[in-house]
Amino acid sequence: MSIALEAVGVGKTFGAVKALDALSLRIPQGGVYGILGPNGAGKSTLFRIVLGLVRPSAGEARLLGAAAGDIKALRRIGAVIETPRFLPWLTARDTLKVLALESGEKSPDIDGWLDRVGLTDAADRTVHGFSVGMKQRLALAAALLTRPEVLILDEPTSGMDPAGILEIRALIRDLADRDGVTVILASHQLDEVQRVCDRVAFLDKGRLVREGSVSDLTAVHELLRLTVSPVDKALAALGDKARVEGEAVLAAIDRAAAPGVIKALVKAGVDITEARWIGGDLETVFLSLTGETDAG
Amino acid sequence: MLADAFAAERLRLAKARGLLFWGFLFVPLMSLAFGLIGTVITVATRRAPGDPGLTFAANDLAKAASEAMTQTDLIPVQLFFMLAAAGLVADDYRWETWRLVTPRNTRANLLVAKLMTFGVGAAGSILLLAVFSMVSALIDGLATGDGFTSNFSFATDLVRMGGSFATSWLELIAMASLAMLLVVLTRNAIPAVISAIGLWAVQLLAIDRIAKGLTGPPGVFDYAFLPAFSADVLRTALLAGAPPESQPAAWPLAFLALALWAAGLAALAVWAFQRQDLTRE
Structure with a gap:
């Protein structure tokens, strides 16, 4: 090369x-x-x-x-x-x-x-x-x-x-x-x-x-934002990969795993009204990296 | 690559009308203007030929040209040439354009090309001084009735004219090298011009003291220490009627000293420029 x-x-x-x-x-x-x-x-x-x-x-x-x-x-x-x-x-x-x-x-x-x-x-x-x-x-x-x-x-x-x-x-x-x-x-x-x-x-x-x-850098910081009900069932199904933010649940999973995760949530009786990817942008990466260097 | 940089600099100068005019055209034009004004005053105020005690000589065109080319030793004249030399380099600092050109050619070529461009401009300007002086002498001869001579002696006149040209040109190159070095060091035209003119003016004062103190021919130290003295010795060697205390004995040595000053100062300018960080030009 x-x-x-x-x-x-x-x-x-x-x-x-x-x-x-x-x-x-x-x-x-x-x-x-x-x-x-x-x-x-x-x-x-x-x-x-x-x-x-x-x-x-x-x-x-x-x-x-x-x-x-x-x-x-x-x-x-x-x-x-x-x-x-x-x-x-x-x-x-x-x-x-x-x-x-x-x-x-x-x-x-x-x-x-x-x-x-x-x-x-x-x-x-x-x-x-x-x-x-x-x-x-x-x-x-x-x-x-x-x-x-x-x-x-x-x-x-x-x-x-x-x-x-x-x-x-x-x-x-x-x-x-x-x-x-x-x-x-x-x-x-x-x-x-x-x-x-x-x-x-x-x-x-x-x-x-x-x-x-x-693509590699932004994928690390991508999150799946889910508007779901009931939230506690969704959190139980997703485990430690998820957290609540406002009225949504944010799941740190990769795109390949997303279809399986959504099927599991539906099977667990969770209603999903919206699912979209957020944070897969350089701005998020940039802020997280410069925040790390400030702290480090 | 030097040829590329030289071609670029010539184009830049051709488009920089202010620099071209004030640096290289103003002095010859003013010389012509003063000559014509002198003729007008002479015609207006002179008493009639034949009055006792007055004699008028015919205008020697070749001598007029030789003498005109030595006008570059006048400080006001040198000021305009130094503005040109400094401007050629200082413009890239002022407008921060070094970042555009230094990746395209070596720094040595870029600076040497500017000096070469100055050399071309100075040569043209000195030649214009000669031509305009001959025109002025011709007009003076016709207007005043004194006439003019055009008996050209190859041995005397050509050597004198060629020598005057070479001396003035070489002295201007040495001064321009100094001005360019000072611009590189200060990144500014005005201090460079003032310093260059100041250093040359100091030499003129010292020349007078040295010449009066000489009991024999000028020595190597005299030439090496004062490049303006070398130029003065060369001019005296070329023009007739020089004062006895300035009789030159070793004009080849003076020429060599002047050439070495020019080359040395130019080399120093290139050396300084090559080592310079161009962060904010």
Whole structure:
């Protein structure tokens, strides 16, 4: 399995602040990989180290098998780091032309990428007048200009309207599925990450807290919420897997066991008026994990 | 890869009209304007030829060009060039665009490309100074009736013009390298420009003291310590009528000293930039 990004014991300290604390992480090539964490978790710092913008205080980071900051590896990736910033007097088209020249890209499809991110109409306007969402789109076009193998995105939909968010989400998934690009994205939008990502890593206080596929991580925290009567019979039938919350009973069971559990409840004389799955989302996972690290 | 960065920087400068104008075009245009204003004043105020005690010389176009190209040793002129040099680097800090470009090319290439772009701009500006001075001298000669000479001596005039160009250009490159180093260290254009101009101005004061104290040819220490002195020695070697105390004895050494200063400061700027953490540019 090829590795897109690897961090081995990476630490970074800015003065008294420890941004990364012996972080070790391996992100395979292929698919969409999410990196989640609260503000200050170290997501942007990790990206900056990998891109050679800052040097780690400890450990080693590698990108496509090469040391972090290796220009040959960097030319095979595209990146959008934090808030996109551009020279305001350049038009969108000129910005991409300059960046294509810097990259040594001989035949950049500037118009094509501007079209794909929805900036054709604004191509010849100076960036000075761009909204935050437009700058995000231009940053994405700049990152894709060299047809990268790996795309690193730091909050790619920040500042965008709902329609724009849907477009970018679809583009990310399209890049991974159709073009074979490995997408590594950091986001606070947990719902977006759950919809787009195949695997995720949770960072907190500069450390890796949990890593795994989205489906595996969310399944652990899924609960079956049952509106039942009488409640005491239901609790007796479910045993220690269930608890009462308000007017409902919450059962910690997996989906495969659900049909059997429901049949057992009916057989025990319990009336079931509603049954639905809750909590199988990254938000629940995120809160439980960051709560664990606070306590631990 | 350096060629890629150089091409990108040239495009950036072509689109940065403010920097292009104030950094490289303003000085030649002002030089032309002052020349024309001088001609107008001369025509308006001069007494008629033939008045006792007055002689008028024809305008020597080649000499005018050589002398115009040495105007880069004037501090007000150097200020505009340093604004250009500092701006080329400082803009990426100000607008936080290093994060966009440093993953695309090596830091050394990016900074050297900026210096090369400055070099191209400075060369063009110095050549414009020469051309405009010849235009100004031509117009002056015609307007005042003094006439002008166009007897071009390959041995004398071409060497003088070429030498003036090379000296001024090399001195500006050395100053630009210093300005770029200071921008990298401070991440800001203004302190860099003020410091660069200040350091060069201090040298001009020291030059005067050293020249007066010399009993023989300038020594290696004199050249190494003061790059502005090296440039001054070279200019004196090229232009006629220099004061006796500035008679140069070792202009190749002065040229080498200036070139080493330029290369050394540029190397230091690249070294500092390569080690810099670009968190908040």
